[in-house]
Amino acid sequence: MAQSKSSEARTGWLLISPPALVTLLLLAAPLATVLVYSVLTGSRGAVSLPFSAENYYNIFRSSDGNILDLIFSGEWGAIPAALTKAPYLLVAGRALFVALLVTLATVVLAYPIAYFVSFHVQPSKKALWLFLITIPFWTSYIIRVALWRTILGYDGIVDSSLMGLGLMDGQLNILSYGVTSIIITLAHAYAPFAVLPVFVSLEKVDRSLLEAGQDLGESKFRTFLRVTLPLSMPGVIAAVLIVFIPTVGDYVTPELIGGGKVPMISNFVEVELLKRRNFAMGSALAASAMIVVAVISLIFILMNRRFLGGRK
Amino acid sequence: MTFSPDRPTMIEFRDVHKYYGDYHALRGINGTIRAGEFFSLLGPSGCGKTTLLRTIAGFEGIDNGAVLIDGKDMAKVPANARPTNMVFQSYAIFPHMSVAENVGFGLRRDPRSRTEKAAAVEEALEMVGLKGYGARAAHALSGGQRQRVALARALILKPKVLLLDEPLSALDKKMREHMQVELIKLQRQVGITFILVTHDQEEALVMSDRIAVMFEGQIAQLADPETLYRRPNGRKVADFIGTMNFIPCQILSETGGRIEVEAKGLGRVMLDEDQVPPARGEGEPVVGLRPETLTMLYPGQEPQERAVAGRIDEVIYFGDMTYYDVFIGGTDVEVRLSMRNVPGRPVLDVGTEVQLAWSPSALVLFR
Numbered sequence: 197m198a199q200s201k202s203s204e205a206r207t208g209w210l211l212i213s214p215p216a217l218v219t220l221l222l223l224a225a226p227l228a229t230v231l232v233y234s235v236l237t238g239s240r241g242a243v244s245l246p247f248s249a250e251n252y253y254n255i256f257r258s259s260d261g262n263i264l265d266l267i268f269s270g271e272w273g274a275i276p277a278a279l280t281k282a283p284y285l286l287v288a289g290r291a292l293f294v295a296l297l298v299t300l301a302t303v304v305l306a307y308p309i310a311y312f313v314s315f316h317v318q319p320s321k322k323a324l325w326l327f328l329i330t331i332p333f334w335t336s337y338i339i340r341v342a343l344w345r346t347i348l349g350y351d352g353i354v355d356s357s358l359m360g361l362g363l364m365d366g367q368l369n370i371l372s373y374g375v376t377s378i379i380i381t382l383a384h385a386y387a388p389f390a391v392l393p394v395f396v397s398l399e400k401v402d403r404s405l406l407e408a409g410q411d412l413g414e415s416k417f418r419t420f421l422r423v424t425l426p427l428s429m430p431g432v433i434a435a436v437l438i439v440f441i442p443t444v445g446d447y448v449t450p451e452l453i454g455g456g457k458v459p460m461i462s463n464f465v466e467v468e469l470l471k472r473r474n475f476a477m478g479s480a481l482a483a484s485a486m487i488v489v490a491v492i493s494l495i496f497i498l499m500n501r502r503f504l505g506g507r508k
Numbered sequence: 509m510t511f512s513p514d515r516p517t518m519i520e521f522r523d524v525h526k527y528y529g530d531y532h533a534l535r536g537i538n539g540t541i542r543a544g545e546f547f548s549l550l551g552p553s554g555c556g557k558t559t560l561l562r563t564i565a566g567f568e569g570i571d572n573g574a575v576l577i578d579g580k581d582m583a584k585v586p587a588n589a590r591p592t593n594m595v596f597q598s599y600a601i602f603p604h605m606s607v608a609e610n611v612g613f614g615l616r617r618d619p620r621s622r623t624e625k626a627a628a629v630e631e632a633l634e635m636v637g638l639k640g641y642g643a644r645a646a647h648a649l650s651g652g653q654r655q656r657v658a659l660a661r662a663l664i665l666k667p668k669v670l671l672l673d674e675p676l677s678a679l680d681k682k683m684r685e686h687m688q689v690e691l692i693k694l695q696r697q698v699g700i701t702f703i704l705v706t707h708d709q710e711e712a713l714v715m716s717d718r719i720a721v722m723f724e725g726q727i728a729q730l731a732d733p734e735t736l737y738r739r740p741n742g743r744k745v746a747d748f749i750g751t752m753n754f755i756p757c758q759i760l761s762e763t764g765g766r767i768e769v770e771a772k773g774l775g776r777v778m779l780d781e782d783q784v785p786p787a788r789g790e791g792e793p794v795v796g797l798r799p800e801t802l803t804m805l806y807p808g809q810e811p812q813e814r815a816v817a818g819r820i821d822e823v824i825y826f827g828d829m830t831y832y833d834v835f836i837g838g839t840d841v842e843v844r845l846s847m848r849n850v851p852g853r854p855v856l857d858v859g860t861e862v863q864l865a866w867s868p869s870a871l872v873l874f875r
Contacts, residue, residue, distance in 0.1 A: 407567055408600035410587045412614035412665065422613075426604045 234483045238476025251480030258282035284464065284481065291461040292488065294375055294382075295444040301383040302439045303432060306390035310431075313391075314398035326395065329388050337385060341452045344381045348453075374450070374458030381453050382443050390435035397431025398424070433500040437493055444489050461485045518543040518578060518669060518701045519564060525572035526559055526725075533559050534570070535725035541703060541718075543668075546695050548704045548712040551722035552748070557705045560722070561671050564703065566590045578668055593662035594671040597678070599654040601646045607633070608642030610657055614665045632664040635694070652683050663698060672704045676711060688714055709749045713737065721745050737798075741785040743874040746796050753802075753843040754794040755836075759875065767873060771795045773816055773836035777868045784873045793875035799831065801870035802845035804856075805863040815863045818843075820856055830855050834864060 234251055236243040256263040260278040263285070267275070279285060313325045332340065347353045401424055409419030447462035459467075461481065468478030519541040526534035534556050541547045549557035562568040563575055566587030575582045577591060593614075602610050612629045620628070633639055636656040641649075649657065655675055662670055672691075676684045692715055695702045706712050712719050713733045720730045729741045740746035743754070757771040765781035777795070805815060821842060822833035830847050845864065849855065856862065 402598065402600065404596045404598050404600040405602060407565075407587070408594070408596060408602070409613070411565060411567075411592075411594045412661065413588050413617070414614075415588055418616075423602060 230479045230482055233475050233479035235480075236476050238474045241473040241475075243476050251477050252484065254477065255284045255288075255480060255484055256282065257284065287459060287464050288461050288485065288488070290375075290458070291444055291485070292492075294378055294460065295440055295446075297375075297379050298382040298386065298443045299436050299440045301379060302386045302390045303394075303435050305383065306387050306435060307394055307432070309387075310391045310394035310398055314395055326392070329391050332384070332388060338448065338452075340385060341381055341449060344377070344384070344453065348377050348380065374453070377453045378449050378458065381449050382446060385449075386439045386443065389438045393434035393438065394428060394431040397428040397434075401427045430500055433496050437496055440496075441489055441493060445485060515542040515544055517541070518545070519703075520576040521560075521573070522576070523573035524560070524563065524570050524575060526556075526563065526568060527571050533725055534563070537573070537725075537727060539720060539727055539730050541669075541701060543701055544699050546692065546702045546704070546715055546717045548706055548716040548719045549722060550706055550709060550712040550719050550748075553707055555722040556725040557707075557722050558673060561594075561673055561703060561705045564590075564669065565592050565594050565671055591668040592671055593665055593667040593669075594673065595655070595658045595662055595675045597673045597675065599658040599675075601649070601654050601657055603647045605646055606642065607638065607644045607646055607649070607657055610646050611642070611660045611664055613661060628664060629660075632660040635663065635697075636660045637690075651678055652687065655679070655687065659694070663694075663700070667700060669701045669703060672702060674705055674707070676706075677708070684711075691715060713749070721748060723748075739782060739785065739872060740796070742788050743790045743794065743796070746872065746874065751799050751844055753797045753799065754874075755797060755841055755843065757793055757795045757873070759793055759873075769793070769795060769873060771871070773839040773841050774814070774866065777871060779868070779871060779873050783869070783871055784875075788874070790874060793873065796872040796874060797843065797866065797870060799844045799846040801867060802843065803865040804832065804845060804847055805865055806853075809863075813865060813867050815865045818862055818864055820858050820860045820862060823855060823858055825855060832856065832862075834862065836864075 233243050235247050235249065237246060237248055238251065253262065253264060258278040259281040260266075260274060263275060263278050263282055266272075266278055309329065313322055313329075317325050345352075349355075405423050405427070406416075406419055409423045410416065414422060445462045446460065447466065450458055450460045450463055462485070465478050465482045465485070468474050468481060472478075517540045521537045521539050524534050524537040525532070537556075537560060549560055551557045559568055563570050564577070564582075566582065566585065566589075570583075582590060602613065605613070608626070608629050611632050612625055615625050615628065618625060629642060630639070633641055636659050638653065638656050638660065641653070641657075646654075646657065655678075658675070675691075676687055679687060688711060691702070691704075704712070704715060713736075716733060718730065718732050719736055720727045721736065722728065723744055729736060729745045731739075731741075736745065736749055740749060740752075746752040747754075755771050755774065757769040760768040760770055760776070762768075765784070767779045767784055768776060769779060770776050774795075779795075817837035818834040819837070820832050821835050822831075824831040824833075828849060830849055831844055832847065833842050833844050835842050843864070
């Protein structure tokens with residue numbers, strides 16, 4: 197018995213070794229390199245010893261002096277003004293803000309779709325509906341972004357339609373409002389990702405619970421608020437994570453849609469790594485972004501635990 | 509059976525029809541359920557009993573006729589405004605809430621203060637034997653406890669009617685028998701009209717003041733348990749409730765309600781009016797005879813009334829009882845009879861020649 201167990205274990209190790217090796221070489225090793233680089237001293241095109249926290253310190257740089265210095269010296273009054281002049285913090289803040297807005301827009305859009313498919317589509321047709329929802333994935337993301345440019349841009353479909361209908365005199369040119377167009381594009385791109393986990397959690401809601409809610413005197417809407425919504429929270433939180441994590445670090449969309457005018461954190465990482473060739477600073481920025489995302493994700497996962505805790 | 513028949517009507521069905529597409533689920537339901545009654549809807553699966561219960565709760569609309577609760581037509585009253593509460597087959601306990609939150613779910617708009625509501629919840633839990641369970645997570649409860657929570661959650665709202673959709677079917681036999689007794693006691697204690705849906709005829713007989721037996725979307729018979737058992741009004745009801753021997757017979761004469769028949773192996777019998785339910789055209793006439801109305805005579809024992817010779821074909825041992833399948837002598841008719849097992853009286857073997865005593869008053873004629 198013990199022998200067969202150990203041979204089973206050996207087979208198991210053998211089976212997982214190829215993917216484990218790939219993961220190690222292509223994921224863990226580069227990640228470790230970034231983390232090590234981030235605490236080395238950087239110069240143009242090279243990194244060298246000694247280890248230092250200089251790069252992380254520099255993230256808090258502003259033209260009014262480093263914000264960490266202001267905090268430690270107790271000059272609280274100067275911090276708000278300095279924050280507006282801190283390039284890294286500003287861009288990081290913007291990336292988080294945009295990611296949160298995209299997440300909010302996506303989940304708010306995806307929930308009704310998932311709800312409709314789960315509750316109002318015949319069981320035999322649900323698979324077809326989910327299949328249709330994934331249609332946007334058939335087109336490359338770059339092409340979809342390009343399409344949004346022609347829809348939102350100067351004299352694009354939105355502008356020409358509104359003007360043709362006589363609703364507007366001048367060009368709206370939504371594309372020129374960097375953040376708005378980035379949010380529209382990303383929300384459209386990630387909506388299917390958000391629909392699926394919400395749909396799965398809604399499917400798991402026992403329909404007799406909804407009848408019980410009404411039987412106990414609540415309206416359909418109240419029953420939704422008190423029963424359906426809390427029970428679908430694990431799916432909502434999964435959707436939030438699935439949308440939030442990649443959008444914080446999204447690189448392509450701000451480059452193509454915002455015309456590089458509203459850079460996000462990953463665009464800064466690119467500038468440091470490829471243009472200024474300061475590998476240490478670029479790594480520190482990348483690592484910081486990762487830490488922030490990890491912390492926010494952990495908060496969501498802990499929230500999810502609370503909801504999962506109440507289920508079988 | 510302490511139920512008095514002159515109580516006011518609580519629920520009235522007036523020619524209720526329900527279709528699911530082409531399927532005619534309820535085919536003209538008529539009848540009344542009285543206030544304070546323990547009423548059962550009994551029938552095989554697919555007979556429409558759960559559908560009928562759901563029309564009372566308001567989860568199913570009806571296509572024709574009317575359902576009245578306490579004299580009011582429920583056609584335009586949604587489920588959340590009806591004076592009914594339901595114990596679901598799956599219990600439908602909210603898994604994201606504690607026991608107390610589940611029980612207090614329906615009290616949101618109750619004007620009482622928070623502490624008064626908490627006291628009401630505790631009182632309801634005590635009534636179902638779950639005192640002190642309020643803080644427990646609902647998903648950590650056993651099947652029997654879930655059912656009690658579902659009962660407390662419904663009864664705390666003091667409905668006029670409590671609807672129970674096969675509430676005992678998920679429990680094991682011991683627990684089920686225990687809960688049957690508890691439900692009867694609870695119903696007497698709160699005095700609310702209980703309507704139970706069940707496919708278990710024994711459960712219906714044990715618990716109900718009156719039973720509606722349903723087949724194919726219609727009520728076949730609505731009566732108290734004893735009438736239903738002793739005087740079923742048709743072959744289907746007789747067959748569904750308990751065990752019934754059917755013996756082919758010929759109708760010889762009819763005089764003023766009394767009918768004389770010649771039953772195969774039993775001979776000529778005169779039947780009284782109450783032994784002859786209205787004709788239903790269910791095929792060749794038969795007389796029905798319950799197993800326990802037949803008595804096996806031991807050698808040397810003299811028959812009280814009539815007796816017929818037979819040979820034991822099958823023996824089914826139940827512990828307290830034994831069932832015998834016996835061929836009546838000279839015919840191909842087999843009857844089942846039940847015998848209480850008494851110490852000192854051995855269980856008889858297959859092939860034994862026996863005498864069966866039977867009483868004409870136990871016969872029912874189906875034609």
